Amino acid sequence: MKDALHNIYRNQSLIYKTFLFICATVLMVYLFPKAGKFKYEFQKGKPWQYDNLYAPFDFPILKTKEEVEQEKEAARSDFVPYYTYNANTIAEVIGMYKKEYPGFFQNKNLQRAGQEFLTRTYTNGLIADDEPLPESRFINLVKGNEVSTLDKEKLIRMGQLQKSLFDYLEERGLSAYEDDFYRLFKSIVEPNVALNEKLSEKALNEELNNIYTTKGTIEKGKRIILNGEVVEGEKYEVLRSLEREYESHLWKGTNYYYILFGYIILITLAFTMLFLFLWKYRPYILQNNTKVTFIFVNIIVMVFATTIAVKYDGSYVYVVPLCILPIILKAFFDPRLGLFVHVLTVLLLGFIVPNSFEYVFLQIIAGMVTILTVSELYRRANLFVSVGQITLVYMITYFAFTVIHEGNLENFVWLNFGMFALNGLATLFAQPLIYIYEKLFGLVSDVSLLELSDTNSKLLKELSDKAPGTFHHSLQVANLAEAAANEIGANAMLVRVGAMYHDIGKMNNAIYFTENQTTGVNPHDEISPAESAQIIINHVIDGIEMARKNNLPDRIIDFIRTHHGTSTVYYFYKKQLQNDPETDEEEYRYPGPVPFSKETAIVMMSDAVEAASKSLKNPNYGAINDFVEKIVSKQIAAGQFLNANITFKEIESVKKVLKRKLTNIYHLRVEYPE
Structure with missing residues (x-):
């Protein structure tokens, strides 16, 4: 027992590093997306570099986000909303009319004319001036348990009541009584048609949910693309559909454990490379548990931040200031270690982000620029100048990729330049972060x-x-x-x-x-x-x-x-x-x-x-x-x-x-x- 405790004490540093290695690997596997990785890498506008591809199983052709959004927008613009017709209003208004009428007129014929006008007005419906009407011509009018389609022009606005009354009385030769009738009706008339928001929203959501996200099916064995063909148009959409279907099916049954095992091997291999680098070129860092922990913490923080961005919206992945990693490691250690850890982290993130090749290329280039430009952080201007250069490299590289993929600037998303600018602003946080790390890990910059x-x-x-x-x-x-x-x-x-x-x-x-x-x-x-x-x-x-x-x-x-x-x-x-x-x-x-x-x-x-x-x-x-x-x-x-x-x-x-x-x-x- 004593010898065992002695061995544990003597090898405590090695035991700690092994524990750190295992914990970091488990955490990384947990952060990785629970979806398989499509075994073919392809890009729009580039030739298919693999053998002829045939459908391995039946799968649907997915519509693009833009196509689905266009159909939803069309559904919203063509949607006929629901309005509720209150049948009790007419009885209440006519009752009030009979009660108030003797105070204005004594003529029975005039009473019948006024009651007829009210009946005709309320037959189709009276609607408030501030009640919204759709752009489409028709509305759905709900009367009790029945729904009918009505031309919205047949509804009378409260503001149109006076004109409608005057036209009616003029037809009957009763124009002399216009003002008296209007004063009477103005005090008793109320709208009986109003928008039914809950029913309209429910119906609209049902229509939107019924929009198909697919546009056909590819049968098993059908040829998808030949070697050397350019990935574009319908072929690109079919490949994207196959990729989505492939990845969604992988994490089922026993496949789940095989993929987890594959992730563990790759992450273990990456972390082993890091330890070997430290062992061969930075042994004094490897001997210091605090410094090794510091490096692993930074890697995990960057992976975690990128994972959050991808889950929220894949386009936000470029807002994550990944270049903080080489800046901090260079500040506490040296440029070579900073670049090595940065490249290793970017390679791991390739499993998480969309368009992994573009992302890896972009981030490695940005990391190199960071190592080459960031120096003497104690000079305040240096960090601002370096961040400006890093942001410019991001923008130039992204611009080049877009031109290669699209062949023009018509579909260029200028908003992404704003994301790179936000990335640059977030990178400036490296300065206070260095101070925080100094206090937490006892390091010195x-x-x-x-x-x-x-x-x-x-x-x-x-x-x-x-x-x-x-x-x-x-x-x-x-x-x-x-x-x-x-x-x-x-x-x-x-x-x-x-x-x-x-x-x-x-x-x-x-x-x-x-x-x-x-x-x-x-x-x-x-x-x-x-x-x-x-x-x-x-x-x-x-x-x-x-x-x-x-x-x-x-x-x-x-x-x-x-x-x-x-x-x-x-x-x-x-x-x-x-x-x-x-x-x-x-x-x-x-x-x-x-x-x-x-x-x-x-x-x-x-x-x-x-x-x-x-x-x-x-x-x-x-x-x-x-x-x-x-x-x-x-x-x-x-x-x-x-x-x-x-x-x-x-x-x-x-x-x-x-x-x-x-x-x-x-x-x-x-x-x-x-």
Whole structure:
């Protein structure tokens, strides 16, 4: 049991990565669309590149969305709405007429004429002025349980009542009573026909639902297309119908499990490629569980966002700012990893999006442009300029695809340019997202490095106050290291910041370090070499503690840990040997580790050269050259760069830069005559 727990503890990193791998694969399979993938890839306007295709089963020819929408629009325009006829209204109005009539007239003939007018008016129906009527000529009039079709012109609007009354009375020679009759009718007449919205909506929906989405059937064995034929017109529609029918049938019965198994294999293969890339080219990232988790989280977030867009509307897939992925990975790691992960993610998304070839081509090109253009994110204008270039590439590539497919610009959807513009605006969210990721995953970007390089920051200000000599030394090392990093293509900003903080541990015992001794008194003269060596070695441990207390990123702490590697405090070791020849050298050795990146190796070389350069009595070209060669060769011989991914050629380049910079620093002016 104890051995088993020990093995688990020893392999916890591997166990975690395996668990992450499995969880990511399961989540990706869940996000993938539950539909099969048609085994033929075709595009409108392009030749059919496969063998002659025959119908594998009977299937219907589907109408296009435009055709179905046109039929629905025609159904809406031809639809005859339903109006309800209220038969009780006429009885109520005539009753009120008989009651009010004696107050206006006493003549029986006039009473009969008015009642006849009301009966005739209400026979077809009286409708309010604000009641809508259809564009079509007829309406369906519902009287009780019967429905009849009526010419809408036979209905009388309330606003037409006066004219209709005057025409009626004029026919009967009763024009003298027009005003009195109108005043009477105006007070009692009410509409008896109104639109029945519920019944009309129900009937319209039934008509729309009855519209067929198919226009014929292809029988099994019928030839669909020959090799080399251009996919267009009816052939394109038949192929699209076969694709839809094929994909809808795949996820039935045992096919479901086979397709799931296929998805698992492909996703596993993609993630395996990612792990192999990290193992071969970025082992320091693979060893860090947080960084590996960060990469997988970003991939899953992009797949999730694209899945949501596709489910809502396939055309919105271009609004998803996929180029945020390479921007973020480049900001935290390097361009090569950013492009590799971006391409891998785009290939996975090819299973989700429509027109997968176009999408993959478009996004890979955009990703390349992102890697090539986005740089120095701490400069605010750079991101805006890069996003503008990315958006322009999206638009140009989409335009080219449309021209190839359609052969003209008649069907070009200009609205998609607006989607690419929205994509660009969403890509600008990379800046705040980088800040969020820094807090969530403890990573550091160039933006944070720029903030840390401010000499007015709390820690550097404290260093300049407590150990001004060390502060000046750190600035000199930063200048040397930054120039060397630029020469070999390392992260110059990271190197500069690491160099500025590498000696902060000297603040605890500043006076014990030569650069801070201004009085000529050396406190090491009062203590033993062993104690002196321990104070010197402890500045590394003290620096790490101070850095963690002040929440410096781990990437900066790495410079504090490695800037002396596993070298010895040689001066005090030799001094102690004079007192005790059997002195153990390990007691005078820094705890390490040795540098494990180009950046930490550069700072080690720059620190050693700058510190030792103070001992040069007569600096000249030859002395500086021999001096730098001696120090760096000694570090190489001690195996300080064995774990750093820096080549001998790059070390030679670093040495040249250090020699040039030191020559500039120590170059003596010509002596001017007095």
